[in-house]
Amino acid sequence: MRAWALTLLRHGVAWWPLAALLLDAWLGRLSPNPIQDWTQRTGRAALTMLAFSLSATPLAWWRPLRWLKPWRRTWGLYAFAYAVLHVYLFVGVDYGWRWDWLWDEVLRQKPYIWLGAAAWLILAALAATSPRRVARRLGARRWKALHRAVYVAAGVAWWHQALAAKGNAFALQGDVGRVWRYGIVIAALLAARVGRWGWLRWRAARRASPAQAG
Amino acid sequence: MSRFRYPQPPPSEITPEHVYLSRRDWLKAVGLAVGTAALAACAPRALKPASTAPAEPVPHDELGDPATPYDIVTSYNNYYEFSTDKRAVADRAQGFPTDPWTIEITGLVHEPLTLGLEDLLKRFPQEERIYRLRCVEGWSAVIPWQGVPLATLLKAAQPKAEARFVRFVAVYDPEHMPGQRNYQTFPWPYTEGLRLDEAMHDLTFMATGLYGKPLPVQNGAPLRLVVPWKYGFKSIKAVVRIELVAEQPATLWNTVAPNEYGFYANVNPQVDHPRWSQATERRLGEPGRRPTLMFNGYEEQVAALYAGMDLEKHY
Numbered sequence: 001m002r003a004w005a006l007t008l009l010r011h012g013v014a015w016w017p018l019a020a021l022l023l024d025a026w027l028g029r030l031s032p033n034p035i036q037d038w039t040q041r042t043g044r045a046a047l048t049m050l051a052f053s054l055s056a057t058p059l060a061w062w063r064p065l066r067w068l069k070p071w072r073r074t075w076g077l078y079a080f081a082y083a084v085l086h087v088y089l090f091v092g093v094d095y096g097w098r099w100d101w102l103w104d105e106v107l108r109q110k111p112y113i114w115l116g117a118a119a120w121l122i123l124a125a126l127a128a129t130s131p132r133r134v135a136r137r138l139g140a141r142r143w144k145a146l147h148r149a150v151y152v153a154a155g156v157a158w159w160h161q162a163l164a165a166k167g168n169a170f171a172l173q174g175d176v177g178r179v180w181r182y183g184i185v186i187a188a189l190l191a192a193r194v195g196r197w198g199w200l201r202w203r204a205a206r207r208a209s210p211a212q213a214g
Numbered sequence: 215m216s217r218f219r220y221p222q223p224p225p226s227e228i229t230p231e232h233v234y235l236s237r238r239d240w241l242k243a244v245g246l247a248v249g250t251a252a253l254a255a256c257a258p259r260a261l262k263p264a265s266t267a268p269a270e271p272v273p274h275d276e277l278g279d280p281a282t283p284y285d286i287v288t289s290y291n292n293y294y295e296f297s298t299d300k301r302a303v304a305d306r307a308q309g310f311p312t313d314p315w316t317i318e319i320t321g322l323v324h325e326p327l328t329l330g331l332e333d334l335l336k337r338f339p340q341e342e343r344i345y346r347l348r349c350v351e352g353w354s355a356v357i358p359w360q361g362v363p364l365a366t367l368l369k370a371a372q373p374k375a376e377a378r379f380v381r382f383v384a385v386y387d388p389e390h391m392p393g394q395r396n397y398q399t400f401p402w403p404y405t406e407g408l409r410l411d412e413a414m415h416d417l418t419f420m421a422t423g424l425y426g427k428p429l430p431v432q433n434g435a436p437l438r439l440v441v442p443w444k445y446g447f448k449s450i451k452a453v454v455r456i457e458l459v460a461e462q463p464a465t466l467w468n469t470v471a472p473n474e475y476g477f478y479a480n481v482n483p484q485v486d487h488p489r490w491s492q493a494t495e496r497r498l499g500e501p502g503r504r505p506t507l508m509f510n511g512y513e514e515q516v517a518a519l520y521a522g523m524d525l526e527k528h529y
Contacts, residue, residue: 033498
């Protein structure tokens with residue numbers, strides 16, 4: 001594929017949710033509760049970009065798609081950008097910087113807030129250690145260990161979404177189809193990494209002791 | 215118990231529908247305002263309300279808040295019988311048959327009644343009430359209803375002395391209500407309940423119309439309960455049976471998720487939903503949030519019903 005087409009794909013998928021939101025707002029297609037539309041759809045875009053980011057490595061195992069591997073960083077940073085927008089909309093636009101109201105919401109230990117905040121902080125740490133200079137200073141081993149936390153962020157963000165969704169996702173009541181579609185995709189992506197790691201280890205162990213195998 | 219006189223505007227003060235900003239214009243204005251606020255994150259400013267000031271006065275509730283535009287009230291509906299998507303309900307509700315419609319008032323009464331909707335409209339004078347509606351999900355609206363106080367209907371049937379509760383049953387029509395086919399985990403039909411003194415309260419209302427028009431299907435046509443000091447899910451739609459009973463009846467949401475939705479479900483900013491706070495709400499058509507009022511602002515009228523009760527326990 002041509003380079004420009006790849007660049008378009010790489011950034012286009014990330015800009016699409018924002019463009020669609022602006023288009024819907026322009027055409028008057030948002031609901032009568034537009035702040036909720038904005039908050040939910042930017043949150044969903046963050047989770048979607050996170051899933052895209054997590055899919056880059058497994059897809060790149062297939063040789064013709066090797067070039068996909070660095071896209072995980074691009075898409076991961078877009079995920080964080082949507083998460084920043086999402087939190088800004090919640091705190092600044094929805095709550096209008098009313099810290100007393102927000103504090104009330106958090107103080108009363110609504111788990112969805114804590115989970116959302118935890119996922120956001122993990123993504124912030126990953127974004128901060130994303131520049132090559134910082135990564136080099138951190139050292140490859142530590143960087144890798146830290147960035148495995150992206151799976152924690154994805155799981156926690158998913159849980160956050162499941163608690164905030166209409167109905168009860170865990171009792172399969174209400175509007176839960178989407179929540180579970182996200183859950184299955186994220187779990188499958190994690191399973192792919194764990195599965196391959198296990199398989200490589202097993203193969204390495206077999207090769208290391210050929211006498212037994214023979 | 216003190217009688218509450220509800221302030222009613224004369225019909226001449228109800229703004230004709232065409233005066234309101236059209237839904238599309240309004241949504242565009244507010245949707246873009248949110249977007250602008252979102253994208254101007256580097257220069258945070260309080261979100262300014264979009265210019266929605268109509269040319270003529272709109273009806274207001276007794277606290278001075280304007281009624282929510284008709285187009286919003288009729289396009290943002292929680293009605294799982296049609297869809298869990300509030301914006302899909304109005305479309306899917308089109309063509310739902312509400313004529314003929316029969317309503318029964320039965321159970322522990324001396325004079326069981328079976329009324330066609332026209333009989334009901336002929337026999338009982340219609341009143342107008344402008345009520346706040348607070349959804350348990352955290353949004354709210356102000357709606358001008360027409361209808362009959364529930365107490366008027368109940369008195370016509372003459373409740374027996376042993377009647378303690380009122381049970382409401384909505385229509386069961388899976389052929390026309392896709393939700394009753396698709397959401398099998400819900401015990402259809404929708405049922406609700408009130409204590410008899412709550413049901414007899416002046417504020418408790420059976421609505422047959424809104425904004426001076428017959429009730430649209432998505433708002434509960436042809437007849438729905440409106441209990442303005444309780445979360446919206448108590449205000450059951452498309453009622454076919456009102457039954458006086460001795461024991462507290464099972465209700466749909468209380469059966470499905472008893473830890474989240476109580477039998478009383480009084481609007482209360484101090485008592486949270488287990489998954490979110492109820493301290494604030496978003497009024498449809500307004501940017502930002504406002505504090506939620508005790509009993510949805512009807513504390514003066516209804517607090518006496520719950521004197522001595524632990525509202526944390528009886529949520």
